[in-house]
Amino acid sequence: MKKSIALWNYGRDQLANARLFHKAGFEAFSFLGRYFDENSPAQDADTASCMQALHAPMTIHHRLPNPDCTEETAAFFRNMEHIRRWQETYGLLTGLTFDCNFSLSALAPVLDRVLDLFTFSGVFLACEDHPLIAEEAALLPRPDRPGTAFGLLLDAGHMNVRLNGNEGALAEQVARQMAQLPLPVMEIHLSGNFGARDEHLAPEEGNFPMGAFIQGLKRMGFDGLATIERVPRAEDVVLSREKAARSMAWFAGQWGNN
DSSP states (O other): OEEEEEGGGGOSOHHHHHHHHHHTTOOEEEEEHHHHTTOOHHHHHHHHHHHHHHTOOEEEEEEOOOTTOHHHHHHHHHHHHHHHHHHHHHOOEEEEEEEOOSOHHHHHHHHHHHHHHTTTSSOEEEEETOOOSHHHHTTSOOTTOTTOEEEEEEEHHHHHHHHHGGGOOOHHHHHHHHHTOSSOEEEEEEOBOOSSSOOOBOTTSSSOOHHHHHHHHHHTTOOSEEEEOOOOTTSOHHHHHHHHHHHHHHHHHHHHHO
């Protein structure tokens, strides 16, 4: 398991934050897709130089487009081509993950094209919280095609809200959902809340049963990226980075104790 941080919550200069978080003990970095999309060729080269210097796995967290909007879908695939060219040039991207805000049946053709685009690229692909059950997985293109690695990005904060509403998730609910996941978990997002909404607190805050979550990950042999995704809001920047490091230390302690 690699200790990772969602860089986008700490300002737009993701490379400066990657260097600072690396000094704080983080081993991997998640970049925001819409920031990466804006990179010039020089900024693409700077990103590669930074990741090479840090010897760090990196992911890009993107968003799947509205499949009914031709313009949005075309822009999305221009961005995917940019990422694919960057990977062909530098070979440093570990994973490409996606928010899914539309039905899986509607998104299936989009995902099919993405899988084709990144075949034999060395990049794993994962959708956030989809598919969670076999019936959902059946709506997607075959994830086991040669040259691809496709799975889940599982968000602990989302799970807490999804499973038991305002009360937060129960340990047995978490265990049951972890046991029925139809695809391997490639990355996890770690944040906390109290069940009513996705507050993006530190993962040690709130009422999510982290022990049951970790036990489920261990049973499936999870060895992917554990990414802190707390939102610092109005905190001092230095304090925010320190708190993120404490959150990662807390999660590592939980991992060792469960």
